[in-house]
Amino acid sequence: MIRWALWLLGGLLLGGIVHLGSVLLLPRTATQDAFTRLSASAPVNSMVPMPAATPDEAVLPFMDPAFATSVCRYDLADGPLTLRVPVSQAYTSVSFYTRNGVAFYAINDRAAGRRVIELDLMTTQQRAALPEDEEVTAADRLIVESPTPAGLILVRAFGPEPGLMPMARRALSSAQCKQQG
Amino acid sequence: MRLLIGFLFSFAVAALFGLGLTQFALTRGTAFGAITIGAWTAWPKTGTAEIDPYARASIARSGELPIGSGDGVAFYATADDGGRKLDGRCVVTLSGITPPARFWTVTLYDLDGRLIPNAANRYGFTSQEIARQADGNFEIVVGSRARAGNWLPTGGIDRYLLVLRLYDTPVGVATRTAKDAPMPAVSESCT
Numbered sequence: 490m491i492r493w494a495l496w497l498l499g500g501l502l503l504g505g506i507v508h509l510g511s512v513l514l515l516p517r518t519a520t521q522d523a524f525t526r527l528s529a530s531a532p533v534n535s536m537v538p539m540p541a542a543t544p545d546e547a548v549l550p551f552m553d554p555a556f557a558t559s560v561c562r563y564d565l566a567d568g569p570l571t572l573r574v575p576v577s578q579a580y581t582s583v584s585f586y587t588r589n590g591v592a593f594y595a596i597n598d599r600a601a602g603r604r605v606i607e608l609d610l611m612t613t614q615q616r617a618a619l620p621e622d623e624e625v626t627a628a629d630r631l632i633v634e635s636p637t638p639a640g641l642i643l644v645r646a647f648g649p650e651p652g653l654m655p656m657a658r659r660a661l662s663s664a665q666c667k668q669q670g
Numbered sequence: 671m672r673l674l675i676g677f678l679f680s681f682a683v684a685a686l687f688g689l690g691l692t693q694f695a696l697t698r699g700t701a702f703g704a705i706t707i708g709a710w711t712a713w714p715k716t717g718t719a720e721i722d723p724y725a726r727a728s729i730a731r732s733g734e735l736p737i738g739s740g741d742g743v744a745f746y747a748t749a750d751d752g753g754r755k756l757d758g759r760c761v762v763t764l765s766g767i768t769p770p771a772r773f774w775t776v777t778l779y780d781l782d783g784r785l786i787p788n789a790a791n792r793y794g795f796t797s798q799e800i801a802r803q804a805d806g807n808f809e810i811v812v813g814s815r816a817r818a819g820n821w822l823p824t825g826g827i828d829r830y831l832l833v834l835r836l837y838d839t840p841v842g843v844a845t846r847t848a849k850d851a852p853m854p855a856v857s858e859s860c861t
Contacts, residue, residue: 496676500683507688512695512727519730526733542785544793550783551734553835554793555775580772580837584738590729593719595738597838599772636719643735647773647837649798651791 516589523549523590524562524641531562534570536644536666538658555649557657561642561666565635569611569669572642576604577660580647583608587637594633601631608633609669610642642666696728707848709856710745710834714842717743734783742771742837748781748829750858756831758786758824760860761813764832767806769851771839773797776810778822779831786830788823795820808854832856 516522526548531537538559542552552558563570574583576598583606584595596606608631616634644664648654702722703715716725717739729736737744749755756762768774777794778786785793795810800820802808811817814826824830834853841851 492672492676493679496680497683500680501687503680503684504687504691507684508691508695511689511692512723515692515696515727516730521733522730523733523735542793544785544787547784549733549735551732551779551833553775553777553833554785555777555796582738582741582837584735584741586735586738589726590733590735591719591721591726592717592736592738595717595740597741599838600740641735645741647796649773649796 519589523586524588524639527560527562527641531560533562533564534666534668536561536664538661541654553645556645556647557654557661559644559661559664561644562639563610563635563642563666564639565610565612565615566638567668567670569609569615570666571669572606572608572610572664572666574606574644574664575660576601576606577646577657579649579653579657581606581660582645584643584645585610585633585635586641586643587635588639589637590641591636593636596631607631610635612638692727695724696731703843705845705851707745707851707853709747709749709751710853711747712743712745712841714739714743714845717741718843732783737835739842742835742839743841745834745836745853747832747834747856750856752857754858755829756812756856756858757860758814758827758830760858761811762856762858764810764812764854764856765807766854767852768797768834768854769836769839769841769845771797771836771841773838774834774836776822776832776834778812778824779833780827781829781831786823786825786827788825790816790821790823792821792823795822810854 536559542554582597610633613634646657646660648657705712716736774797800808810820812822814824845851
């Protein structure tokens with residue numbers, strides 16, 4: 490009897506390790522994460538509008554239907570990215586996500602403080618490789634470091650009421666994400 | 671032989687217990703750093719790079735992109751102030767005021783994060799389109815039957831959740847109590 494209780498205890502301890510391991514490994518094995526879902530509709534390093542969320546069709550769960558959204562699926566392997574987002578009248582925000590959907594940086598129009606949000610996105614290595622003087626002249630250019638070489642940028646414009654959604658969508662149509670080259 | 675059976679037994683227990691615990695943790699949404707105010711709960715850390723491993727696994731599984739902390743914060747309600755589960759066949763009233771924010775939206779989803787089909791094509795309200803009382807307070811009625819004022823249809827589904835998102839707001843990781851963030855009251859009545 491005691492022998493079985495010990496085997497059980499061992500099993501439970503091992504189970505704790507299995508639990509922690511599976512939680513830590515799950516993001517790497519997920520087949521339905523946001524990046525994978527968007528891979529079909531969003532080409533690499535270009536800004537595309539996301540279809541409005543409806544009950545029949547939503548690319549991602551829990552999207553706010555009061556927003557027009559564009560997405561840029563980025564890959565920094567061939568160099569940094571430049572992002573240009575003219576702000577809409579109501580509210581515009583830019584959110585950066587890693588390959589696994591971690592929101593590592595987000596900024597809105599007020600925090601950016603200008604009519605066009607302009608950002609450079611690069612990996613830590615690419616930033617380190619920037620020439621010194623360039624970093625000085627680029628003082629007014631906002632540089633964002635991406636923890637992973639690939640990821641997602643979500644640009645969102647607020648439509649305060651359904652009638653203003655077309656305007657929000659139009660405001661996003663001139664948003665760009667481009668590889669520097 | 672006894673040893674082998676013992677090992678197999680241990681491994682079986684480990685797999686069942688470990689994976690069961692993971693499944694349980696992810697479906698119940700156990701992330702750390704929750705702020706609960708009335709019926710509403712938010713996980714502001716989930717919108718930052720300091721997201722905990724449970725929330726990380728949970729978003730990888732659901733495909734959700736959490737709202738970034740520089741953008742806003744999302745509060746979720748699955749029950750009313752008295753702890754009764756929100757039921758689409760009952761009438762739920764949201765009333766009162768909201769924390770300081772440039773604007774907010776409230777949206778109704780099923781438990782998987784999908785919008786609910788309805789004839790009015792109404793999935794939520796924004797703070798700018800809502801009809802308010804003279805004192806600035808508001809009331810939103812959530813239910814299956816159409817009514818005047820701010821009506822949010824449930825389509826009659828049995829379980830749903832409400833998400834109140836505050837944008838450009840001081841509410842976040844440092845928020846602790848209802849004093850910093852007065853959330854609207856949620857009360858359900860079933861007939």
